[in-house]
Amino acid sequence: MRNLALMxxxxxxxxxxAAPAAAQDLAAGAAAVRDKALSDQTAWSVAESLxxxxxxxxxxxxxxxxxxxxxxxxxxxxxxxxxxxxxxxAQGWFRGxxxxxxxxxxxxxxxxxxxxxxxxxPKGGLTAEVxxxxxxxxxxxxxxxxxxxxxAVVTGAxxxxxxxxxxxxxxAQRRSGAAxxxxxxxxxxxxxxxxxxxxxxxxxxxxxxxxxxxxxxSTPDAELLENLVARGKPVTVKxxxxxxxxxxxxxxxxxxxxxxxxxxxxxxxxxGHLDSWDPGTGAVDDAAGIAITLAAAKLAxxxxxxxxxxxxxxxxxxxxxxxxxAYLAAHKDEIGKMVVVGESxxxxxxxxxxxxxxxxxxHPAMRAFRxxxxxxxxxxxxxxxxxxGADVAGLVSAGAPFVEFDQDASRYFDLxxxxxxxxxxxxxxxxxxxxxxxxxFLHAAANSDIEFRAGAAK
Amino acid sequence: MRNLALMxxxxxxxxxxAAPAAAQDLAAGAAAVRDKALSDQTAWSVAESLxxxxxxxxxxxxxxxxxxxxxxxxxxxxxxxxxxxxxxxAQGWFRGxxxxxxxxxxxxxxxxxxxxxxxxxPKGGLTAEVxxxxxxxxxxxxxxxxxxxxxAVVTGAxxxxxxxxxxxxxxAQRRSGAAxxxxxxxxxxxxxxxxxxxxxxxxxxxxxxxxxxxxxxSTPDAELLENLVARGKPVTVKxxxxxxxxxxxxxxxxxxxxxxxxxxxxxxxxxGHLDSWDPGTGAVDDAAGIAITLAAAKLAxxxxxxxxxxxxxxxxxxxxxxxxxAYLAAHKDEIGKMVVVGESxxxxxxxxxxxxxxxxxxHPAMRAFRxxxxxxxxxxxxxxxxxxGADVAGLVSAGAPFVEFDQDASRYFDLxxxxxxxxxxxxxxxxxxxxxxxxxFLHAAANSDIEFRAGAAK
Numbered sequence: 001m002r003n004l005a006l007m008x009x010x011x012x013x014x015x016x017x018a019a020p021a022a023a024q025d026l027a028a029g030a031a032a033v034r035d036k037a038l039s040d041q042t043a044w045s046v047a048e049s050l051x052x053x054x055x056x057x058x059x060x061x062x063x064x065x066x067x068x069x070x071x072x073x074x075x076x077x078x079x080x081x082x083x084x085x086x087x088x089x090a091q092g093w094f095r096g097x098x099x100x101x102x103x104x105x106x107x108x109x110x111x112x113x114x115x116x117x118x119x120x121x122p123k124g125g126l127t128a129e130v131x132x133x134x135x136x137x138x139x140x141x142x143x144x145x146x147x148x149x150x151x152a153v154v155t156g157a158x159x160x161x162x163x164x165x166x167x168x169x170x171x172a173q174r175r176s177g178a179a180x181x182x183x184x185x186x187x188x189x190x191x192x193x194x195x196x197x198x199x200x201x202x203x204x205x206x207x208x209x210x211x212x213x214x215x216x217x218s219t220p221d222a223e224l225l226e227n228l229v230a231r232g233k234p235v236t237v238k239x240x241x242x243x244x245x246x247x248x249x250x251x252x253x254x255x256x257x258x259x260x261x262x263x264x265x266x267x268x269x270x271x272g273h274l275d276s277w278d279p280g281t282g283a284v285d286d287a288a289g290i291a292i293t294l295a296a297a298k299l300a301x302x303x304x305x306x307x308x309x310x311x312x313x314x315x316x317x318x319x320x321x322x323x324x325x326a327y328l329a330a331h332k333d334e335i336g337k338m339v340v341v342g343e344s345x346x347x348x349x350x351x352x353x354x355x356x357x358x359x360x361x362x363h364p365a366m367r368a369f370r371x372x373x374x375x376x377x378x379x380x381x382x383x384x385x386x387x388x389g390a391d392v393a394g395l396v397s398a399g400a401p402f403v404e405f406d407q408d409a410s411r412y413f414d415l416x417x418x419x420x421x422x423x424x425x426x427x428x429x430x431x432x433x434x435x436x437x438x439x440x441f442l443h444a445a446a447n448s449d450i451e452f453r454a455g456a457a458k
Numbered sequence: 459m460r461n462l463a464l465m466x467x468x469x470x471x472x473x474x475x476a477a478p479a480a481a482q483d484l485a486a487g488a489a490a491v492r493d494k495a496l497s498d499q500t501a502w503s504v505a506e507s508l509x510x511x512x513x514x515x516x517x518x519x520x521x522x523x524x525x526x527x528x529x530x531x532x533x534x535x536x537x538x539x540x541x542x543x544x545x546x547x548a549q550g551w552f553r554g555x556x557x558x559x560x561x562x563x564x565x566x567x568x569x570x571x572x573x574x575x576x577x578x579x580p581k582g583g584l585t586a587e588v589x590x591x592x593x594x595x596x597x598x599x600x601x602x603x604x605x606x607x608x609x610a611v612v613t614g615a616x617x618x619x620x621x622x623x624x625x626x627x628x629x630a631q632r633r634s635g636a637a638x639x640x641x642x643x644x645x646x647x648x649x650x651x652x653x654x655x656x657x658x659x660x661x662x663x664x665x666x667x668x669x670x671x672x673x674x675x676s677t678p679d680a681e682l683l684e685n686l687v688a689r690g691k692p693v694t695v696k697x698x699x700x701x702x703x704x705x706x707x708x709x710x711x712x713x714x715x716x717x718x719x720x721x722x723x724x725x726x727x728x729x730g731h732l733d734s735w736d737p738g739t740g741a742v743d744d745a746a747g748i749a750i751t752l753a754a755a756k757l758a759x760x761x762x763x764x765x766x767x768x769x770x771x772x773x774x775x776x777x778x779x780x781x782x783x784a785y786l787a788a789h790k791d792e793i794g795k796m797v798v799v800g801e802s803x804x805x806x807x808x809x810x811x812x813x814x815x816x817x818x819x820x821h822p823a824m825r826a827f828r829x830x831x832x833x834x835x836x837x838x839x840x841x842x843x844x845x846x847g848a849d850v851a852g853l854v855s856a857g858a859p860f861v862e863f864d865q866d867a868s869r870y871f872d873l874x875x876x877x878x879x880x881x882x883x884x885x886x887x888x889x890x891x892x893x894x895x896x897x898x899f900l901h902a903a904a905n906s907d908i909e910f911r912a913g914a915a916k
Contacts, residue, residue, distance in 0.1 A: 052685045053564045063565075106511045107521075108739075111877065199657045200738070200877035220880035224739070227510045227881070280658070281566075281682070419569065419658035422678035423685070 022448075026368035029447055030440040033303045034372045037436035043295035044428050046074060047288055047348075051281040051423045059275045059317040060092030060249025067274050071254040071314045078298050080256035080312065088326035090317040092249035093117050095278060096242030100190070100215065103127060104236045108224060112190065112215040113202035113279060113418075114241050115174060116320060121188070121213045125240030128187055132229045136173040140180060148185030151237050152177070155222040160196040162352065164409030167194055178210035188239050189214040192222035197414035204277050205417045206319060213241045251275075252316040253327050258301040260308040260446060266339040268446055269400075270297065270438065271313035273323065273345060273391055280421030284347030284412060288426055288434075290314050292344045296438030306446040308339055315391035318345070328394030338400040340445060340452050343389025344438065347416065348431040349408035351378055354441075355385040357401045357452040365448035372440040376433055401452035405437060480906075484826035487905055488898040491761045492830045495894035501753035502886050504532060505746055505806075509739040509881045517733045517775040518550030518707025525732050529712040529772045536756050538714035538770065546784035548775040550707035551575050553736060554700030558648070558673065561585060562694045566682060570648065570673040571660035571737060571876075572699050573632060574778055579646070579671045583698030586645055590687045594631035598638060606643035609695050610635070613680040618654040620810065622867030625652055636668035646697050647672040650680035655872035662735050663875045664777060671699045709733075710774040711785050716759040718766040718904060724797040726904055727858075728755065728896065729771035731781065731803060731849055738879030742805030742870060746884055746892075748772050750802045754896030764904040766797055773849035776803070786852030796858040798903060798910050801847025802896065805874065806889040807866035809836055812899075813843040815859045815910040823906035830898040834891055859910035863895060 050070060057067040068085060075083045093116050100110040131150040133139040139154050154173045159166035171194060178189040193203035193216040202216040217225070228235045254274065257267075272289020276282025297310045315323035340357070354373070360366050361382065370380055387393075388402030396402045408430075415421045444450075508528060515525040526543060533541045551574050558568040589608040591597040597612050612631045617624035629652060636647040651661035651674040660674040675683070686693045712732065715725070730747020734740025755768045773781035798815070812831070818824050819840070828838050845851075846860030854860045866888075873879045902908075 048685065052682065052689075055564065055566050106513065108513050198878075198882055199659065200880065201658060220878070220882050223882050224510065224880070227506065231510075420656075420678070422658065422682070424656055424678050424681050 023364040023368065026365050026444050026448060027371055029303050030368045030372035030444045033299050033439040033443045034436040037296065037299050037439045038432050040295060040299060040432065040435065042078070042298060043291040043431050043435045046291035046294055047283060047426055047431070048423060049074065050287040050290065051283045055281045056278045057274065057276050057282060058092065058094065058278050059090050059251050059320050060246060061094070064275060068252045068254060071274060075256035078294060081259060082257040084255050086253045086326070086330050088251050088253065088322065089248050090251035090322035091320060092246045093320060094244045096120070096244065098215065098241045100237060100239050102228065102235060103238050105231070105233045106228065110221045110237070111200050111202055111218040113204045114243055115178065115204055115207040115214045115216060117207055117209040117245065118178070118214040118241065118243055119209065119212055120242045121239050125238050126187060127236055127238040130225065130229065130235050130237050132225060134226070136170065136177065139177065142184050144183065145185050147181055150186050151188035151190060151239065152181035152186040153190045153225055155192045155226055157192060158194050158196055158413060160410055162408050162410050163406060164346065164412065166196065167413055170194060174205050174207055174216065176208050178212055178214035179208040182210035182212045186212060188212055190217050192217055193219060195219055195413060195418065199420065201418045201420050203417040204279060206321070213239050215241065251322060251326070253313060253323055254316065255311055255313040257309050257311045258297055261305050262307045265308040266337050267309040267311050268339045268442060269311045269313060269341040269395070270442065271315060271343060271391070273318035274314040275317050275319055277319055277417045279419040281423065283421050283423045284425055285416040285421055286318070286345050288348040288431065289344035292431065292434040292438055295435045296442055299435065299439045300442035300446060303443055306443065308446040310442055310446055318390050323391045324394040327391065328398055331395070332398060335395065335398050335400055338395065340403055341388060341392040341395050341400045342403045342405065343392050344405070344434065345389050346407040346409050347412040348426040348434060349410065349412055350430045350433045351405045351437045352408050353379040353381050353406040354437070355381045355383055355404040357403070358384045358454060360450060360452050363450045365444040365450040369441050369444040373437050376436055378437060403441070407434070481822040481826065484823050484902050484906060485829055487761050488826045488830035488902045491757050491897040491901045492894040495754065495757050495897045496890050498753060498757060498890065498893065500536065500756060501749040501889050501893045504749035504752055505741060505884055505889070506881055507532065508745040508748065509741045513739045514736045515732065515734050515740060516550065516552065516736050517548050517709050517778050518704060519552070522733060526710045526712060529732060533714035536752060539717055540715040542713050544711045544784070544788050546709050546711065546780065547706050548709035548780035549778055550704045551778060552702045554578070554702065556673065556699045558695060558697050560686065560693060561696050563689070563691045564686065568679045568695070569658050569660055569676040571662045572701055573636065573662055573665040573672045573674060575665050575667040575703065576636070576672040576699065576701055577667065577670055578700045579697050583696050584645060585694055585696040587692050587694050588683065588687065590683060592684070594628065594635060597635065600642050602641065603643050605639055608644050609646035609648060609697065610639035610644040611648045611683055613650045613684055615650060616652050616654055616871060618868055620866050620868050621864060622804065622871065624654065625871055628652060632663050632665060632674065634666050636670055636672035637666040640668035640670045644670060646670055648675050650675055651677060653677055653871060653876065657878065659876045659878050661875040662737060664779070671697050673697070673699065709780055709784070711771060711781055712774065713769055713771040715767050715769045716755055719763050720765045723766040724795050725767040725769050726797045726900060727769045727771060727799040727853070728900065729773060729801060729849070731776035732772040733775050733777055735777055735875045737877040739881065741879050741881045741884055743874040743879055744776070744803050746806040746889065747802035750889065750892040750896055753893045754900055757893065757897045758901035758904060761901055764901065766904040768900055768904055776848050781849045782852040785849065786856055789853070790856055793853065793856045793858055796853065798861055799846060799850040799853050799858045800861040800863065801850050802863070802892065803847050804865040804867050805870040806884040806892060807868065807870055808888045808891045809863045809895045810866050811837040811839050811864040812895070813839045813841060813862040815861065816842045816912060818908060818910050821908045823902040823908040827899050827902040831895050834894055836895060861899070865892070
């Protein structure tokens with residue numbers, strides 16, 4: 001850390017010699033935020049606190065009410081102002097008791113985790129023969145009625161990739177599989193977890209309700225079912241699952257600000273989501289995102305004073321949906337004031353690439369930002385951002401400029417939505433790298449007059 | 459594999475040119491067994507069959523009765539003779555429902571797995587404050603009565619090591635911790651799993667009964683308790699555990715032979731254990747050992763005919779104890795006939811070192827064996843074997859010569875005694891390397907007159 005700091009102070013001095021005063025200030029400021037971030041403990045302490053003092057926090061649960069209070073206290077403790085709790089209504093699904101077992105030809109307990117919006121089984125469970133498909137396309141190729149009375153099983157595997165591309169490639173088998181299986185007559189649905197790990201822990205996640213019980217299998221359980229089915233004898237499974245769905249639960253988008261010196265200079269909006277799935281403690285998904293953006297804003301402002309306001313939002317219903325729409329509805333009149341928006345929601349893996357709005361790369365502020373993060377091994381893409389995060393999608397659709405900071409997702413899908421999403425999986429050094437990138441960005445953008453809107457870059 | 463085969467055929471030829479005919483035959487035989495083993499599927503098919511068609515098999519359970527029948531059928535299917543089921547009486551402990559949760563200051567569900575011989579909690583569970591110790595020595599330093607009414611927790615971590623040394627270093631905290639905590643007044647005991655992994659899956663294992671409920675915590679849960687206790691407020695935990703202990707359950711040591719051409723030339727005894735803990739499917743512990751030794755014996759004999767008899771044993775109660783004593787009791791009159799004994803019980807990690815009985819290294823048979831396995835990257839220790847395996851400990855204590863083939867245990871303790879002990883964790887190439895080493899050894903030793911007894915090497 002010491003050598004890096006020396007090197008980058010030298011780099012900043014070189015840059016300063018060739019640039020006008022404002023650019024020099026921007027570069028020095030962004031570099032200073034970066035260096036402080038690399039040894040700062042704020043993000044770790046926020047993530048540790050949320051996962052230890054609250055733990056899992058499903059929208060609509062008592063834990064989410066405690067999380068809301070935690071959010072308010074945490075913002076205040078870190079010196080934020082204008083702390084706001086915006087209440088909205090979301091849909092909440094709650095897991096009850098769940099079990100699954102192979103009843104023939106050889107008995108086995110299966111490790112499952114119900115998918116969000118799964119139905120319950122009839123009381124006492126249901127037992128049926130499985131119809132196993134090694135790809136989701138194989139299931140979709142089944143005609144109507146072909147799965148009548150069966151438990152459909154899809155065992156397509158997710159590939160590991162730095163950019164998380166494997167998740168999208170097989171995502172539909174979790175999101176839409178139950179509904180598609182039900183259309184074809186299935187009475188239950190089991191899907192290999194969208195996971196890159198081989199542990200016996202299943203990964204849950206959102207799904208379109210199909211009116212049938214639907215659950216994720218752990219990787220080894222999916223492979224066990226394949227091996228059982230390969231023997232050519234009928235394989236029967238008993239599912240016993242309970243859950244509760246509430247179409248109206250209270251949810252909260254909680255925000256706080258570090259006001260800029262110029263109230264008319266606009267607001268930068270960044271954050272992560274406060275809600276989580278229930279099996280883990282919601283560490284990489286998404287205590288990390290909250291911790292990174294809160295710490296980045298705090299460190300950027302501490303290097304101020306900054307002209308523009310930075311707002312950090314803890315969105316309250318990303319996993320089961322609703323935060324994005326609620327946030328847009330409450331802030332649509334503010335879109336024109338939004339300098340830029342962005343969300344951190346891929347854990348704490350290091351940022352390996354950034355995408356900035358078209359035309360902004362060569363503004364002195366973004367030059368300063370790029371210079372500051374070059375030692376952090378971050379690629380600067382010349383392509384426009386594609387996705388700013390699920391919780392800012394509403395703002396983006398309404399015209400807010402957005403950034404995309406791509407994190408290394410190689411390990412993220414080992415963990416997310418599973419019991420393994422715990423604090424120990426966050427690497428403090430990688431977490432700090434994220435804070436350094438976000439912090440340098442916020443400082444440079446909030447300390448300048450950069451305009452990220454298409455065609456208006458200056 | 460092709461290049462390896464060519465190279466070692468050449469090596470065998472060189473050796474043959476300088477050695478008498480018998481040595482030449484020994485070298486060629488051992489090398490041929492090795493080469494066949496490296497592409498043979500027997501071991502994989504045995505491990506796949508046991509884990510898929512039987513799954514977990516605790517001594518005294520219905521699954522163990524099915525496993526016994528599987529063993530007899532499997533031996534016969536692979537051409538073994540003299541299949542014997544030797545029934546003995548063991549002690550059986552059976553898990554019931556188990557749950558644990560932190561009730562204050564912040565609620566959390568804990569992932570636990572009762573230790574073998576744990577007591578049940580009172581009906582409805584028990585709630586108590588925890589007394590947490592970061593090392594087992596810290597617990598042992600407590601005076602009598604110091605833990606009165608508390609749930610004692612020990613969170614010492616196990617280090618990863620190729621030779622598995624970390625297991626021994628902290629093993630006592632699982633094996634004796636409950637008894638020591640109970641002596642000091644504790645009403646319950648929780649111990650960080652003897653695990654090198656960071657998953658949310660706890661690892662069970664044998665323990666001395668302390669008359670109190672005792673369970674393993676997953677690694678993240680142990681760290682969560684540390685973080686909770688570090689806040690300085692009392693931490694309370696509710697434990698609710700049921701189990702059943704039966705001091706007399708039927709158990710089986712099942713063996714089969716490939717008879718040698720000379721009934722008076724002695725018998726080589728190798729094997730693994732058939733029983734397993736309950737959370738996984740007993741793949742690395744110890745379907746692998748059964749698969750390796752069965753396949754090695756079959757391949758060695760197929761390269762025969764061999765002078766000496768090879769016997770493969772599937773011991774029936776290693777985890778909860780009893781196989782070794784029972785096997786000794788049934789075979790003590792045979793000790794003098796035993797050429798050598800050995801057990802494979804560290805999963806399917808590759809063998810990185812062998813230890814042979816003192817004085818035997820330079821016998822032509824062991825020269826042939828060493829030559830055959832040199833390309834498999836196996837170190838030949840000049841030190842005597844220390845441990846032949848838990849199930850041959852009785853035979854060894856009665857004077858049977860034994861070998862020790864050390865496997866890479868770097869990953870074994872991520873898996874063993876946990877739900878993660880499943881077939882997919884066995885690497886087929888590493889499994890084959892084990893078969894090659896055991897097969898080359900069995901062929902060389904059974905095809906020669908080597909005498910492994912101390913002082914009698916020739």
